[in-house]
Amino acid sequence: MNWAIEVNNLNVWYGDKHVIKNVSFKVPKNIIFAVMGPSGCGKSTLLRAMNRLLELNPYARVEGQVKINGIDVYSDNVDITWVRRQFGMVFQIPNPFPHLSIYENVALGPKLNGLVKDRSELDELVKQALQQAYLWDEVKNDLKKPASMLSGGQQQRLCIARALALKPKIILMDEPTANLDPVASSKIEELMLELKEEYTIIIVTHNPQQAARISDYVAFLYMGELIEIGETSMVFTRPRNALTEKYVVGRMG
Amino acid sequence: MNKRKVIEKIMLGVISSLAIISAIPIFAIIINIYSEGARHLTLNFLIDLPPPPVSGKSGGIGPALVGSLILTSLAVAIGGSIGFFTGLYLSEFSHTRLAHYTQIFLQIMVEFPTIIIGLFAYMVLVAPLKRFNALAGAFALSIVIIPYIALNVREAYRSIPYTLKEAAFSLGVSAPIAYLRILLSTARRGVLTALLIGMAKAAGETAPLLLTILGTTFTYFGGLDQPINAIPLLIYNFALSPYERWHQVAWGAAAVLLTITLMIFIISRLVVREVKV
Numbered sequence: 001m002n003w004a005i006e007v008n009n010l011n012v013w014y015g016d017k018h019v020i021k022n023v024s025f026k027v028p029k030n031i032i033f034a035v036m037g038p039s040g041c042g043k044s045t046l047l048r049a050m051n052r053l054l055e056l057n058p059y060a061r062v063e064g065q066v067k068i069n070g071i072d073v074y075s076d077n078v079d080i081t082w083v084r085r086q087f088g089m090v091f092q093i094p095n096p097f098p099h100l101s102i103y104e105n106v107a108l109g110p111k112l113n114g115l116v117k118d119r120s121e122l123d124e125l126v127k128q129a130l131q132q133a134y135l136w137d138e139v140k141n142d143l144k145k146p147a148s149m150l151s152g153g154q155q156q157r158l159c160i161a162r163a164l165a166l167k168p169k170i171i172l173m174d175e176p177t178a179n180l181d182p183v184a185s186s187k188i189e190e191l192m193l194e195l196k197e198e199y200t201i202i203i204v205t206h207n208p209q210q211a212a213r214i215s216d217y218v219a220f221l222y223m224g225e226l227i228e229i230g231e232t233s234m235v236f237t238r239p240r241n242a243l244t245e246k247y248v249v250g251r252m253g
Numbered sequence: 254m255n256k257r258k259v260i261e262k263i264m265l266g267v268i269s270s271l272a273i274i275s276a277i278p279i280f281a282i283i284i285n286i287y288s289e290g291a292r293h294l295t296l297n298f299l300i301d302l303p304p305p306p307v308s309g310k311s312g313g314i315g316p317a318l319v320g321s322l323i324l325t326s327l328a329v330a331i332g333g334s335i336g337f338f339t340g341l342y343l344s345e346f347s348h349t350r351l352a353h354y355t356q357i358f359l360q361i362m363v364e365f366p367t368i369i370i371g372l373f374a375y376m377v378l379v380a381p382l383k384r385f386n387a388l389a390g391a392f393a394l395s396i397v398i399i400p401y402i403a404l405n406v407r408e409a410y411r412s413i414p415y416t417l418k419e420a421a422f423s424l425g426v427s428a429p430i431a432y433l434r435i436l437l438s439t440a441r442r443g444v445l446t447a448l449l450i451g452m453a454k455a456a457g458e459t460a461p462l463l464l465t466i467l468g469t470t471f472t473y474f475g476g477l478d479q480p481i482n483a484i485p486l487l488i489y490n491f492a493l494s495p496y497e498r499w500h501q502v503a504w505g506a507a508a509v510l511l512t513i514t515l516m517i518f519i520i521s522r523l524v525v526r527e528v529k530v
Contacts, residue, residue: 085425095416109424
């Protein structure tokens with residue numbers, strides 16, 4: 001099978017603290033893969049180890065393999081900027097660049113990475129990304145306005161558009177709805193179901209209900225260890241591990 | 254009113270008066286300088302050569318103003334670039350030992366007597382050339398302003414939310430592009446303030462210039478390897494001269510310098526205020 005991403009024996013340390021412990025799993029293409037677990041279990045770290053964003057933290061150390069299309073992102077001859085471009089990333093707090101316009105927020109990535117030849121191609125790409133993120137109709141007349149004027153939910157969809165504009169293979173989402181109201185959250189969830197037709201989505205969530213609603217496969221991470229992984233319906237109806245069961249029925253925060 | 258409240262009132266009164274007293278010097282200086290110098294503030298005064306000591310026209314501070322502009326621009330260009338990248342390094346590589354020690358050195362440099370820096374510039378750029386020169390002055394001023402700019406740029410970059418840094422790097426760009434093309438505009442007001450502080454400092458310093466540029470009186474600009482004048486140095490030289498006419502020019506020059514400094518200060522305050530909105 002052709003996997004979207006393969007993680008083999010991944011370990012992460014912050015200084016002396018071992019935060020991801022020998023984690024291995026494979027993610028099929030065009031699905032939503034959820035990583036759930038209580039706060040501080042290492043979910044966000046795991047996500048950042050995949051696109052090597054973790055290296056912004058000087059105290060982080062990684063061992064193991066993360067393969068996309070058979071290429072280990074940690075091998076010496078792989079360029080870190082190439083790695084990051086294979087992933088689109090959406091963060092917990094909507095973080096559009098506040099000083100840039102709505103248009104520029106989406107256009108920046110393709111422009112700086114030379115993905116487009118000219119302005120009209122860029123315009124088209126921005127429009128396409130905003131349409132894919134279900135935001136185009138709401139902002140098409142305000143493209144020049146600052147991104148900070150948008151609501152929280154709109155800002156998060158703008159960040160999704162910014163990620164999509166890079167034409168990534170995989171979208172990483174770090175608790176993308178944790179700071180949104182229920183209506184905005186459900187919009188993002190609908191959007192994810194739409195996007196998996198074209199992309200592989202890996203979402204981190206501390207909310208088991210969200211994982212149950214949207215994911216095809218789910219992994220349960222606890223204190224840096226991968227406790228259980230499988231098809232979402234199986235993990236939620238017949239968990240094999242007692243810890244998983246405790247978590248999915250809501251007896252562990 | 255009980256005793257405790259009376260004491261409280263008295264103490265508050267004393268503290269308020271002390272606060273007012275500490276603000277008196279700045280107003281006294283402004284009033285004093287402008288009352289003596291304001292009448293010289295004409296366009297001709299800014300452009301003309303200084304007057305001959307005893308007779309002739311009233312004259313101006315043209316050469317010193319040109320010199321100050323050149324020296325300040327050079328200092329901000331040299332010290333600004335070095336200070337900017339040092340500040341960026343201090344902010345983004347704060348965990349390194351080099352950053353740790355650089356920071357300590359910069360904090361010492363802020364307190365350095367600037368005459369010593371002037372002496373150093375004399376040794377490096379004046380003595381070998383056997384001539385006082387503009388470049389030595391600009392070099393000395395650059396060294397003076399580097400720590401101010403570096404420490405303020407460090408603060409500007411530090412104030413960028415971590416989540417925006419992650420957003421910038423998640424776009425798959427190299428570190429220089431992330432820091433200079435994306436995040437610089439987020440920190441632009443802080444960086445601009447840093448450069449303005451450096452500019453005000455460079456425009457107002459006298460000591461580093463005493464041993465480096467000599468101070469010409471009647472030449473505007475003869476090249477970077479030639480002596481040049483600057484407003485603070487002109488004030489120093491003319492105020493010490495025995496000629497009343499030159500004393501008047503010194504007062505006018507002081508008013509010009511004060512105006513430049515206040516303008517830079519006001520601009521930087523406006524810049525800072527914009528940040529909070």
